[in-house]
Amino acid sequence: MQRVGRERKVGFACIRHQLKRAAGRTGQGAVMGSKNLKAVALRGSQSLSVKHPEKLLEITRRQYDYARRTKIFEITKRWSNLFAWVVNNEREGIVVRNHRSNYFPEGYGHIDVDIFLEKYSEKMLACQQCAMHCQHRFTIKEGPYKGVMGEGPEWIAPVLFGAFAGNTEWDKALMCFEKTNRYGIDSLTYGLYQGWLMDIYDRGLLSKEATGGIDFNWGSAEAMEKLPELINKGEGLGKVISHGAEEAIKHLGPETGEFLYRCGRGLTNEPVNDRILRATCLGDQTSNRGNDHLRGRCNLEFMGLPADVLSKIIGRPTNPDPYAWDTKAFFAMWQQNLNTMSDCLGLCKFWTQWFAPDLFGFEQPLEVINAVTGWNMTKEELWTISERGWNMEKMFNVRDGEDRRHDTPPKIFFEPIKEGARKGLCLEPDKWNALLDEYYELRGWDKNGIPRPETLKRLKLDKEPSHIL
Numbered sequence: 001m002q003r004v005g006r007e008r009k010v011g012f013a014c015i016r017h018q019l020k021r022a023a024g025r026t027g028q029g030a031v032m033g034s035k036n037l038k039a040v041a042l043r044g045s046q047s048l049s050v051k052h053p054e055k056l057l058e059i060t061r062r063q064y065d066y067a068r069r070t071k072i073f074e075i076t077k078r079w080s081n082l083f084a085w086v087v088n089n090e091r092e093g094i095v096v097r098n099h100r101s102n103y104f105p106e107g108y109g110h111i112d113v114d115i116f117l118e119k120y121s122e123k124m125l126a127c128q129q130c131a132m133h134c135q136h137r138f139t140i141k142e143g144p145y146k147g148v149m150g151e152g153p154e155w156i157a158p159v160l161f162g163a164f165a166g167n168t169e170w171d172k173a174l175m176c177f178e179k180t181n182r183y184g185i186d187s188l189t190y191g192l193y194q195g196w197l198m199d200i201y202d203r204g205l206l207s208k209e210a211t212g213g214i215d216f217n218w219g220s221a222e223a224m225e226k227l228p229e230l231i232n233k234g235e236g237l238g239k240v241i242s243h244g245a246e247e248a249i250k251h252l253g254p255e256t257g258e259f260l261y262r263c264g265r266g267l268t269n270e271p272v273n274d275r276i277l278r279a280t281c282l283g284d285q286t287s288n289r290g291n292d293h294l295r296g297r298c299n300l301e302f303m304g305l306p307a308d309v310l311s312k313i314i315g316r317p318t319n320p321d322p323y324a325w326d327t328k329a330f331f332a333m334w335q336q337n338l339n340t341m342s343d344c345l346g347l348c349k350f351w352t353q354w355f356a357p358d359l360f361g362f363e364q365p366l367e368v369i370n371a372v373t374g375w376n377m378t379k380e381e382l383w384t385i386s387e388r389g390w391n392m393e394k395m396f397n398v399r400d401g402e403d404r405r406h407d408t409p410p411k412i413f414f415e416p417i418k419e420g421a422r423k424g425l426c427l428e429p430d431k432w433n434a435l436l437d438e439y440y441e442l443r444g445w446d447k448n449g450i451p452r453p454e455t456l457k458r459l460k461l462d463k464e465p466s467h468i469l
C-alpha cells in the first residue's frame with residue numbers, strides 16, 4: 001500500500017488538495033501525521049450574509065471584467081506561470097546545478113515551455129469559480145514514463161527538476177514532479193535536496209555505497225525516479241533527507257553541509273538568484289517561515305517597470321533598478337503586507353500585485369470587505385491589520401529565540417557570481433546590514449529585529465499571548 005509523506009512524518013510533507021494544490025514547504029503534513037489526522041473536510045449549513053449584496057455584485061463584476069482584460073490574464077491562461085521559467089532563465093535569476101551557475105542554455109530546445117505546451121499539456125484548469133485557468137493538465141504520452149498524468153507544473157518545476165538537477169528532459173522532470181505530488185511531499189523542498197545530493201555526489205562527498213547503488217550524477221533518471229520512492233518507503237537516502245537539513249548533514253558528514261544552502265531560519269533556500277535583487281532578497285529572507293516567495297518575493301522589482309508606475313503602486317518613490325539599494329526596505333515591507341492581506345482574506349496571490357502590476361493592490365479587496373460587512377474600513381486600517389498579522393507571526397518566532405541572525409541570507413549570496421552577464425554581483429555585507437536596519441526601523445523593531453513595546457502597543461498586540469506563552 002502506498003504510504004504518503006504525511007504518515008511517514010516527512011519533515012516536508014504537505015497538506016494536499018486535488019492533484020497539485022498543497023499547503024507545503026514547512027511540513028504541515030507532518031504535523032497532521034503526528035496527530036494521526038488523515039484529512040479535514042468542511043461542509044457549511046448556513047448561508048452567508050452580505051450587507052450590500054447589489055453593491056457587491058457590481059464590484060465583483062467590475063473587478064472581474066477588469067482582470068479579464070489585463071495582459072497577464074491572457075498570458076497566464078495560455079502558459080500558466082511557466083512563462084516565468086523563460087523570463088527568469090534569460091535574466092539569470094535561477095539557480096543551476098545547486099548554485100554552480102544561474103543560466104541554463106543547454107535546456108533550450110529541450111525543456112522549453114513551447115515543447116511542454118505541444119507535447120504534454122492537454123487542457124487548462126482553474127480552481128473553483130476562478131476565470132484565470134492558471135494550470136495545465138498534462139500527460140506523458142510515450143516513452144518509459146508513458147501514462148504519467150498530473151496537474152501544474154508551476155515555473156519552478158523546470159527549474160528544480162530541470163536546471164537545478166542538470167536535467168534537460170521534460171519527461172524526467174514531469175515524472176519526478178508528479179511522484180512528489182502523489183506522495184504528498186513538497187516538490188520545492190524535495191527538489192532542493194535532490195540537487196544537493198547530486199552536487200555532493202559529483203564532488204565525491206557522497207559515495208555510491210551511501211546512495212544504495214543509485215546513480216546520482218547530474219540529471220540521473222534513476223535518482224529522480226527512486227529518491228521520491230525511498231522517501232515514501234522511509235528507506236535509504238530517502239529516510240536520511242526526510243527529517244531536515246541538520247539530520248541529513250549529520251548523517252552524510254559536515255563537509256556536505258557547505259553545499260546545502262539554507263536561509264537564516266534553517267529552511268532550504270529557494271532556487272532563485274535573489275542576491276541580484278535587493279527588495280526581493282530582503283522580503284524573502286525576513287519572511288516569518290523562512291525564505292519564502294509567497295510572503296516576501298517582490299516580483300515587480302524585476303519587471304523593468306518605469307519609476308513612476310512602480311512608485312504609484314507602492315505608494316512612495318521607489319527605485320525600479322533591481323540592483324539599487326535605496327527605497328528597497330519599504331518595497332519589501334509593502335510586499336509582505338500585501339501578501340499578509342491576501343492570506344488573511346483567502347485571496348489568491350495570482351490576482352494581486354504580487355504577480356503583476358495591473359492586478360489588485362489593497363484598494364480592490366477593501367471595496368469588497370466594505371460591501372460585505374457594511375464597514376467603512378480605510379486603506380490605512382487594512383494596512384495596519386496586515387502589519388498586525390505580520391508582527392503576530394513574528395512574535396511566535398521571537399518567543400522561540402529568533403533575532404537578527406535569522407534574517408541572514410545563505411553565505412553564497414555574499415560571494416560574487418562567477419560567470420554570465422551578472423558576473424561579480426553579490427550582496428555586500430555593509431549595504432545588506434544597512435538595508436536590514438532600515439527595514440527594522442520601518443517595522444518598528446529594534447536593531448536586533450525584535451518588535452519594540454510601542455510597536456506592539458500600536459498594533460494592539462501588547463496583550464497578545466504568543467510572546468509570553
Ligand code: SF4
Pocket residue numbers: 125126127130131132133134135348349350351
Ligand atoms: S489564479 Fe489562483 S484561484 Fe485562479 S486558478 Fe490560478 S491558483 Fe486558482
